[in-house]
Amino acid sequence: xxxxxxxxxxxxxxxxxxxxxxxxxxxxxxxxxxxxxxxxxxxxxxxxxxxxxxxxxxxxxxxxxxxxxxxxxxxxxxxxxxxxxxxxxxxxxxxxxxxxxxxxxxxxxxxxxxxxxxxxxxxxxxxxxxxxxxxxxxxxxxxxxxxxxxxxxxxxxxxxxxxxxxxxxxxxxxxxxxxxxxxxxxxxxxxxxxxxxxxxxxxxxxxxxxxxxxxxxxxxxxxxxxxxxxxxxxxxxxxxxxxxxxxxxxxxxxxxxxxxxxxxxxxx
Amino acid sequence: xxxxxxxxxxxxxxxxxxxxxxxxxxxxxxxxxxxxxxxxxxxxxxxxxxxxxxxxxxxxxxxxxxxxxxxxxxxxxxxxxxxxxxxxxxxxxxxxxxxxxxxxxxxxxxxxxxxxxxxxxxxxxxxxxxxxxxxxxxxxxxxxxxxxxxxxxxxxxxxxxxxxxxxxxxxxxxxxxxxxxxxxxxxxxxxxxxxxxxxxxxxxxxxxxxxxxxxxxxxxxxxxxxxxxxxxxxxxxxxxxxxxxxxxxxxxxxxxxxxxxxxxxxxxxxxxxxxxxxxxxxxxxxxxxxxxxxxxxxxxxxxxxxxxxxxxxxxxxxxxxxxxxxxxxxxxxxxxxxxxxxxxxxxxxxxxxxxxxxxxxxxxxxxxxxxxxxxxxxxxxxxxxxxxxxxxxxxxxxxxxxxxxxxxxxxxxxxxxxxxxxxxxxxxxxxxxxxxxxxxxxxxxxxxxxxxxxxxxxxxxxxxxxxxxxxxxxxxxxxxxxxxxxxxxxxxxxxxxxxxxxx
Numbered sequence: 001x002x003x004x005x006x007x008x009x010x011x012x013x014x015x016x017x018x019x020x021x022x023x024x025x026x027x028x029x030x031x032x033x034x035x036x037x038x039x040x041x042x043x044x045x046x047x048x049x050x051x052x053x054x055x056x057x058x059x060x061x062x063x064x065x066x067x068x069x070x071x072x073x074x075x076x077x078x079x080x081x082x083x084x085x086x087x088x089x090x091x092x093x094x095x096x097x098x099x100x101x102x103x104x105x106x107x108x109x110x111x112x113x114x115x116x117x118x119x120x121x122x123x124x125x126x127x128x129x130x131x132x133x134x135x136x137x138x139x140x141x142x143x144x145x146x147x148x149x150x151x152x153x154x155x156x157x158x159x160x161x162x163x164x165x166x167x168x169x170x171x172x173x174x175x176x177x178x179x180x181x182x183x184x185x186x187x188x189x190x191x192x193x194x195x196x197x198x199x200x201x202x203x204x205x206x207x208x209x210x211x212x213x214x215x216x217x218x219x220x221x222x223x224x225x226x227x228x229x230x231x232x233x234x235x236x237x238x239x240x241x242x243x244x245x246x247x248x249x250x251x252x253x254x255x256x257x258x259x260x261x262x263x264x265x266x267x268x
Numbered sequence: 269x270x271x272x273x274x275x276x277x278x279x280x281x282x283x284x285x286x287x288x289x290x291x292x293x294x295x296x297x298x299x300x301x302x303x304x305x306x307x308x309x310x311x312x313x314x315x316x317x318x319x320x321x322x323x324x325x326x327x328x329x330x331x332x333x334x335x336x337x338x339x340x341x342x343x344x345x346x347x348x349x350x351x352x353x354x355x356x357x358x359x360x361x362x363x364x365x366x367x368x369x370x371x372x373x374x375x376x377x378x379x380x381x382x383x384x385x386x387x388x389x390x391x392x393x394x395x396x397x398x399x400x401x402x403x404x405x406x407x408x409x410x411x412x413x414x415x416x417x418x419x420x421x422x423x424x425x426x427x428x429x430x431x432x433x434x435x436x437x438x439x440x441x442x443x444x445x446x447x448x449x450x451x452x453x454x455x456x457x458x459x460x461x462x463x464x465x466x467x468x469x470x471x472x473x474x475x476x477x478x479x480x481x482x483x484x485x486x487x488x489x490x491x492x493x494x495x496x497x498x499x500x501x502x503x504x505x506x507x508x509x510x511x512x513x514x515x516x517x518x519x520x521x522x523x524x525x526x527x528x529x530x531x532x533x534x535x536x537x538x539x540x541x542x543x544x545x546x547x548x549x550x551x552x553x554x555x556x557x558x559x560x561x562x563x564x565x566x567x568x569x570x571x572x573x574x575x576x577x578x579x580x581x582x583x584x585x586x587x588x589x590x591x592x593x594x595x596x597x598x599x600x601x602x603x604x605x606x607x608x609x610x611x612x613x614x615x616x617x618x619x620x621x622x623x624x625x626x627x628x629x630x631x632x633x634x635x636x637x638x639x640x641x642x643x644x645x646x647x648x649x650x651x652x653x654x655x656x657x658x659x660x661x662x663x664x665x666x667x668x669x670x671x672x673x674x675x676x677x678x679x680x681x682x683x684x685x686x687x688x689x690x691x692x693x694x695x696x697x698x699x700x701x702x703x704x705x706x707x708x709x710x711x712x713x714x715x716x717x718x719x720x721x722x723x724x725x726x727x728x729x730x731x732x733x734x735x736x737x738x739x740x741x742x743x744x745x746x747x748x749x750x751x752x753x754x755x756x757x758x759x760x761x762x763x764x765x766x767x768x769x770x771x
């Protein structure tokens with residue numbers, strides 16, 4: 001177990017991480033920033049220095065390559081229209097290369113739709129995605145309701161985050177689109193309460209290499225500290241090319257908040 | 269149908285009040301609308317002088333109350349809807365609950381999603397000959413547009429588009445009073461004025477959509493044209509805004525919604541922001557700029573603390589001015605203004621001074637925190653977060669609030685004595701987590717050799733009554749205890765403090 005190791009190395013070695021946030025001024029819909037704050041604080045409490053770098057129009061490809069973790073939030077249609085060209089032409093190919101090589105990332109709310117092969121929007125237009133995740137998204141038509149509400153799911157056991165004691169994730173979903181996964185990605189979790197990817201096949205989110213996509217929007221990581229730490233571990237592992245143990249934190253409050261959602265659905 | 273609707277609506281309103289059922293603000297209207305969906309245009313001729321509509325994310329209740337009180341001081345007969353009953357059914361209910369046959373003015377606060385429906389109802393009544401004859405004036409105040417309850421309202425852009433589509437139908441009988449510091453609202457103002465002027469608008473639209481160079485000159489042309497024709501006195505679109513740089517924030521807040529040009533999509537340049545995305549802005553690409561205000565902050569004195577109350581005061585003053593109320597009377601009315609319940613409301617409880625600030629979305633909460641931190645009244649703070657229908661069931665928004673400012677809270681109550689914070693409400697744990705991640709904290713190792721986050725600043729108390737007791741005990745002689753609460757939490761805590769229900 002990594003936890004039984006001495007943390008001497010962690011405290012003396014000056015580890016650093018650079019967290020990139022996709023178009024923070026355009027893709028930040030409803031508390032998305034919570035994920036960045038949680039990653040930053042959980043690193044800092046362990047003595048890992050963090051810098052937050054916006055990935056936006058002025059970011060060069062060389063700068064983009066120095067980033068160790070990619071975060072994407074939700075965007076309104078108008079905002080998405082402003083950035084989609086730059087994302088597809090300039091950032092997309094580099095991001096694909098980085099993610100293929102193991103750079104971890106978290107994509108919440110609407111951003112997973114940009115990462116798939118394509119998404120068909122409310123107007124029926126087919127918009128090309130970045131093709132990083134093997135999945136497609138489409139709006140089911142005006143008569144189908146939006147998926148809104150608390151979301152509880154159990155983690156996919158094929159996925160290294162899985163832990164028998166804490167195998168649930170909780171979030172809040174609010175999306176009109178439905179996403180269907182291909183063979184190239186694993187579902188992130190199985191829906192217990194809520195809709196997840198499409199409300200049909202019980203899948204929620206997707207995992208590709210070290211990247212997680214989820215329909216939970218806004219602050220997903222505060223109530224899922226196990227996912228936050230998995231992402232930090234992966235980012236360190238890829239950057240320093242070795243497993244680096246993380247000092248445990250007192251997460252009593254985080255788990256109380258997590259369990260309060262489970263209790264609402266009488267899952268405990 | 270109209271008669272049945274009126275009769276039923278009125279009796280329900282009466283019964284509801286008789287037995288104190290507490291549903292009198294919306295149900296009578298709901299039933300009346302069911303029988304006669306076009307009842308509102310038929311009721312509108314009862315208003316003789318003017319209808320004043322206040323819309324926006326934050327500040328509706330306070331602005332409406334200011335306008336209503338000052339008009340009442342002039343001994344006009346006023347019809348108004350109850351705070352929170354701001355959908356179509358609430359407005360129809362206001363007519364049904366009031367026994368009078370005619371009114372001088374109606375002052376309504378209107379929900380963001382309902383504004384278009386209300387405007388279309390007015391247009392319908394404008395075709396009504398009676399109404400045309402008595403020349404009732406319409407004033408529509410647009411306060412601001414921020415992210416609020418995404419699960420219920422949808423995105424800011426959607427609301428703005430719906431507003432624009434509805435407002436493009438207005439005629440010369442209607443005045444629109446717009447917050448010039450909100451770029452999206454200023455854009456709506458420009459679009460309506462283009463529409464009202466004789467410029468071939470469809471052509472303009474086409475140019476806008478292609479993203480070609482902007483018709484800023486055309487806009488100037490349009491406004492000159494409009495002013496020329498309307499002899500300056502009949503301006504249908506007027507603006508208000510703050511012009512005092514001392515209100516500028518040192519840096520941009522996180523919760524902003526319109527920082528990209530609503531016209532061309534380029535990043536706006538801000539000379540300074542007052543809060544959220546309200547400020548002195550301009551687009552360097554297409555030339556869309558902050559419109560000139562008819563009234564600015566240097567001309568008014570706000571009766572309440574907080575920059576957001578300055579906007580409410582400006583909006584109320586401008587609408588009253590355009591209504592023809594004397595400047596001195598407006599000033600006098602503002603001086604004597606007492607706030608609406610839960611909006612900077614002072615309550616005395618067990619000999620302690622408590623002040624309640626409704627704080628229901630990121631921008632509102634940021635401004636409440638700013639008000640508490642900069643107020644001369646010091647004292648502990650209580651944060652209440654609920655997730656019921658009136659609050660919005662999604663509490664994600666608390667991560668858009670800059671609680672980080674608490675780390676720089678320099679208003680220490682006494683030397684070495686930090687401001688105490690108590691957290692409660694249905695989603696107390698979410699709020700506790702947000703604070704845990706916002707305040708710079710010292711860490712210690714506990715017996716399990718885990719890093720423990722030590723924070724003396726805030727306490728989590730799940731039971732609201734216990735939280736209130738604990739909070740009140742913290743308030744020392746001469747201090748004010750500040751309560752920041754979401755809507756239903758505000759009603760709950762108010763009930764505990766005053767011992768009675770409001771709605």
